[in-house]
Amino acid sequence: MQAIKKHSWKKRLEAKEKRMEKMKDITSNRIIPTNKIVQALETLIQPGDRVVLEGNNQKQASFLSAALAKADPEQLYDLHMIMSSISQPEHLDLFEYGIAKKVDFSYAGPQSHRIAQMLEDGKLTMGEIHTYVELYGRLFIDLIPSVALVAADKADAAGNLYTGPNTEETPTLVEAAAFRDGIVIAQVNELVDELPRVDIPGSWIDYVVVADKPYQLEPLFTRDPRHITDIQVLQAMMIIRGIYEKHQVKSLNHGIGYNTAAVELLLPTYGEKLGLKGKICKHWALNPHPTLIPAIESGWVESVHCFGGEVGMEKYVASRRDVFFTGRDGSLRSNRTLCQLAGQYAVDLFVGSSLQIDTYGNSSTVTRGRLAGFGGAPNMGHDPGGRRHSSEAWLDMKTNNNPLSRGKKLVVQVVETFQNGNKPVFVESLDALDVKNDAGLATAPVMIYGEDVTHIVTEEGIAYLYKANSMEERRQAIAAIAGVTPIGLEHDVRKTDKLRREGLIALPEDLGIRRTDAKRSLLAAKNIEELVEWSDGLYEPPAKFRSW
Amino acid sequence: MQAIKKHSWKKRLEAKEKRMEKMKDITSNRIIPTNKIVQALETLIQPGDRVVLEGNNQKQASFLSAALAKADPEQLYDLHMIMSSISQPEHLDLFEYGIAKKVDFSYAGPQSHRIAQMLEDGKLTMGEIHTYVELYGRLFIDLIPSVALVAADKADAAGNLYTGPNTEETPTLVEAAAFRDGIVIAQVNELVDELPRVDIPGSWIDYVVVADKPYQLEPLFTRDPRHITDIQVLQAMMIIRGIYEKHQVKSLNHGIGYNTAAVELLLPTYGEKLGLKGKICKHWALNPHPTLIPAIESGWVESVHCFGGEVGMEKYVASRRDVFFTGRDGSLRSNRTLCQLAGQYAVDLFVGSSLQIDTYGNSSTVTRGRLAGFGGAPNMGHDPGGRRHSSEAWLDMKTNNNPLSRGKKLVVQVVETFQNGNKPVFVESLDALDVKNDAGLATAPVMIYGEDVTHIVTEEGIAYLYKANSMEERRQAIAAIAGVTPIGLEHDVRKTDKLRREGLIALPEDLGIRRTDAKRSLLAAKNIEELVEWSDGLYEPPAKFRSW
Known part of the structure; x- marks a missing residue:
């Protein structure tokens, strides 16, 4: 037998615990103060991480993506972004600033010109272009995220999430990170004592932050x-x-x-x-x-x-x-x-x-x-x-x-x-x-x-x-x-x-x-x-x- | 405009509430006493219902399927069963006894001879034969269940479920029923004060019953x-x-x-x-x-x-x-x-x-x-x-x-x-x-x-x-x-x-x-x-x- 013994089999968990340990300066529980989100992201994310950022053609984790774009590129760089949709200007700013380097995505409608230009200019490295479900599938195979940044309507103190009508892809992104010792951060529109229903259990969520304004939502399917x-x-x-x-x-x-x-x-x-x-x-x-x-x-x-x-x-x-x-x-x-x-x-x-x-x-x-x-x-x-x-x-x-x-x-x-x-x-x-x-x-x-x-x-x-x-x-x-x-x-x-x-x-x-x-x-x-x-x-x- | 006005748009919810109202004789909360499960199923299920019964090639909601087979066929008949796998003898007994009539399924390995014979004898009506995921897909389209019977390891008093290593298809079956005013009944091996983690939120589950023995589980993937x-x-x-x-x-x-x-x-x-x-x-x-x-x-x-x-x-x-x-x-x-x-x-x-x-x-x-x-x-x-x-x-x-x-x-x-x-x-x-x-x-x-x-x-x-x-x-x-x-x-x-x-x-x-x-x-x-x-x-x- 040639087994590699004495080797740790929970490196991902250890890395997660180490990062969370450093969060003590920012919060004593799972709630990140709104004004400390940039610092929190700089603490919880490491250079080279695979980060899945929620944002499809409708719901966007817009507060978290804007915060990530404000991170210090000296501290946070070479991220590998996984995004259903590249639809916000700051999604590409991440690459302009050097915070992110590589991208795997599904849809880039509004930003499709700029992404083509940035690729030509060598400002980003292209992974693959997928359909939504192919990308979700890879989250469980060879694109397992270190960090998931997602959006929900409400959370309670235990981290349970209510996504209301816009559950969309949130449970799938969370599942891929939460069950592989990744870190899950959810922006919510409000924190409440009791949720109307639980869409995602609190034991899957590491941190919750109340966004400065409700997540962005596009009325994409309305035709006059x-x-x-x-x-x-x-x-x-x-x-x-x-x-x-x-x-x-x-x-x-x-x-x-x-x-x-x-x-x-x-x-x-x-x-x-x-x-x-x-x-x-x-x-x-x-x-x-x-x-x-x-x-x-x-x-x-x-x-x-x-x-x-x-x-x-x-x-x-x-x-x-x-x-x-x-x-x-x-x-x-x-x-x-x-x-x-x-x-x-x-x-x-x-x-x-x-x-x-x-x-x-x-x-x-x-x-x-x-x-x-x-x-x-x-x-x-x-x-x-x-x-x-x-x-x-x-x-x-x-x-x-x-x-x-x-x-x-x-x-x-x-x-x-x-x-x-x-x-x-x-x-x-x-x-x-x-x-x-x-x-x-x-x-x-x-x-x-x-x-x-x-x-x-x-x-x-x-x-x-x-x-x-x-x-x-x-x-x-x-x-x-x-x-x-x-x-x-x-x-x-x-x-x-x-x-x-x-x-x-x-x-x-x-x-x-x-x-x-x-x-x-x-x-x-x-x-x-x-x-x-x-x-x-x-x-x-x-x-x-x-x-x- | 030819709208059908004055028509109720929550008939499914009303039917569910009516059935649950009758459960007051059996339990005052969401926990069904183990020895009253047959009576509970007779109360919560109606003739002609579409019932999804968990049981794939590994985990089986074996307590619930055995209980359903004990129901009175005078009260409960013509059920349309939806089953990933027809693997237990009682799955087909349901049809012999007249409790169930039609079946949509994916896999019938151990019962494949008997099902062919019963079909020939006119003892069951065949829906379609699917792959697992096709069948799951239809649960959200044209095979939306009235009732879901599933299995988990543990539950707490709020109905939160812990599925442990065998989460399998449980969340998908539950989602199809829970979010369409169907009734979800989970058999569990034990009831505990605190779960090791939550796999399925309690707000998706209507009733929990402690099974007389742990759910059946096959070591299907072990090759000596x-x-x-x-x-x-x-x-x-x-x-x-x-x-x-x-x-x-x-x-x-x-x-x-x-x-x-x-x-x-x-x-x-x-x-x-x-x-x-x-x-x-x-x-x-x-x-x-x-x-x-x-x-x-x-x-x-x-x-x-x-x-x-x-x-x-x-x-x-x-x-x-x-x-x-x-x-x-x-x-x-x-x-x-x-x-x-x-x-x-x-x-x-x-x-x-x-x-x-x-x-x-x-x-x-x-x-x-x-x-x-x-x-x-x-x-x-x-x-x-x-x-x-x-x-x-x-x-x-x-x-x-x-x-x-x-x-x-x-x-x-x-x-x-x-x-x-x-x-x-x-x-x-x-x-x-x-x-x-x-x-x-x-x-x-x-x-x-x-x-x-x-x-x-x-x-x-x-x-x-x-x-x-x-x-x-x-x-x-x-x-x-x-x-x-x-x-x-x-x-x-x-x-x-x-x-x-x-x-x-x-x-x-x-x-x-x-x-x-x-x-x-x-x-x-x-x-x-x-x-x-x-x-x-x-x-x-x-x-x-x-x-x-």
Whole structure:
């Protein structure tokens, strides 16, 4: 035997205890005084540490990230940051100042230009770009954090946390650090004697600090129906008729977008007229979209499980607890990890949008000079090869009688053939390929791969890509609905009828939809005020969405 | 607007409160007296309810399942059971007695014969067969439970639960019910004043009952090295040399099996000799396998995240907290959901075994007359299409320079060409196809699909299937290592050299391995006693594994 004996097997614990010992100058219990947070971080974090900082596309541990950026770079340097989302300016300041060096992340929407520039300038070292759940997975394998900085609504003196409607990714980040002798620091909006409910047990939390102001929270999933166009109404009608009804889609996820908001708002009108209530769109994995209110009020929706909350929807959700997941206190319980798991494995369909789609259906929202990352879409927007149970819609994707063949998840892309600014969505080659080369990435940042896409919907019609028997057929079906983009113009219009007959594409008339019927007047709510009305005044939109 | 007004939006809560109101005759607090459990279940559960009953391949809520089987079928009938694993006789008694009617499950190993028979006799209605995580996902979508029956080690009077090393799936099952106004009942081994740590907050738990004996727990992952054969040593050497070293596999999952146990036991001997320590097999997603002890003691293993615990490994794990995830109390924190997530998305490689492999690499452990289900293997044993980050091993699976090409997860099948009883493993067609027809399943119960398998290892050699450019090449590579099975005998041996030259297969000599060197003497531990010795007496094997 060659065992390494006499070796300590609790170095992580010893390091943690040593750091906590030094905290005695700052606090005698687990509460860090607000004005001592910078000093506390300098004490609890060491150069080279792996630090997971909460902040996805909604909730941000904004007080802690701002405090970390104020640390002394002479004391605190070379941190390896792990962040779901790089969305605050100070997230990148950390690298400018030399406090942090390396980053592993999922999404960098608002900071995607700057991160690309800093990478080029050698100011940060890139780890990998992930989906949310991949990054969470690595927290338990090879990116185990030394420190977790997270955000919650309230804490009690024992460190128990109440996250209210915005539980999101907090429990997962905390679990990775707390159960590996990492240090967990939670910023809270307030300290209370008794919590409405416990979302995370106090025995998982080392320190709590009351933030100078409530954590930042973005109303990311609010779409004002005022901006929905007639074209989007047309697309929504096609989706309902040509996809949801055709395949009997019962459970689904909608991305953020006006086109999917239009679908939500057509269910109680157009969907009702088609007699589809109770037959489609019963179970949802999505944030509490305000545009889903009319469908909920009309009895379409049996359940909604949420990744996170949505600003202004708190009271409405709490008053509709037969539909949403809520705690004993009545407020929403979201869970980003579990909702992504459900969105991947347990729903019939994902529908999202894109900025570019190539001739074979590969798509990306990445454009030159931007490293936007992935967020959650690729996790839900692919056919999960590990799935073994079936559903009606899933089985409907089978196109042959091979005894080993199986169904497929429905992955729908809905786009208009041109973006704003007259840029074609359908392109010969994705900008993502250039970004791969420019940023030296190992693979091209493709959001949804063509092989996973079952349907593409444009204002021209639907391409039923799951029916294509070859790459050439796939290409033809896409070109047939690509309008007057260069790809669309390549299309031999004499082939259109053949594709229609074979069911590879459907035009609105094939679905019994008259273009002239596609009007905004079909929307169950035409503006935010009408959503509030539908909600019986329970929906309280943020100021920026109020126009009355 | 056509809103359904005046309608209650808290029917689930009202139903729960009504049931709990009736519990006043049984208890005045949240503790159910042990001898009143049957009456309590009859009070808290209603006919037709969806009941999730904890019990995976290790931990079982055995007291609660036995109590449920004693309920009066006149009062309690037509339940829809949701169970990770159907493993206890009483799980199926529920259906014999008419208490339950429908079942959705993941795994039915020990009861797979009886369930197939009962299905044929019309004694139960089959929902779907899932992997663990698919079933968990559906708990938040379209299989939301009315009642959750779970097991924990200890509870306090406030209902906080301590699950100790066997946290497993408990938090996920509880979350689905607790946050949807379902009723959560936990059996515990004991009630204490203060818990060593809180694994699940009391505000998620409605009732606690002290079980008449500790919950059932299977030492499922213990393999006695005594039973490892020289052939398995040979295969393990090939895996280390021809897969782990070749592709620089740093993070991985091992299934249950003597062949993977052999790999674990060769790391400190053969692996050490090859100079691979610190280069391969650093991060693991797996249960605390006793056969991993020598590798841990020799400094090979940086981290292990666990699906569940393993009987006898409690003290060892607690003493090796730099390697395992542990709580403040020092004992293991396992989490089946998070470990499956990590095992799917965050590791380089999965290796498992199978009973049958067809000519294209599709495999199944299902044989005629048995409905064994899937457990967790398909979730980890597929190439996750949603993965966007790369690793060295993952990128090594790229076989072309297409700008959109990406890496692949390594999915390895290791089998001997014949099973016990001289049945060939390599077959023209899987028994799973017959089972599909016999049981009227929507798809054939394939465990791992050929398209996902990157390597097959037999005693003859390794087939590098990821390199095959066509189905024909794949077939040839498999046949070349299929020995004297009918599939192997079809192989034109004149092609073997060509396949070797092209790297599609490797024989032991191609890897620098002499068959005569493959001896049990290479194992770091040759029996359970030596594992105990390696562990410094910390590993305490269950009686059935003790022979001294």
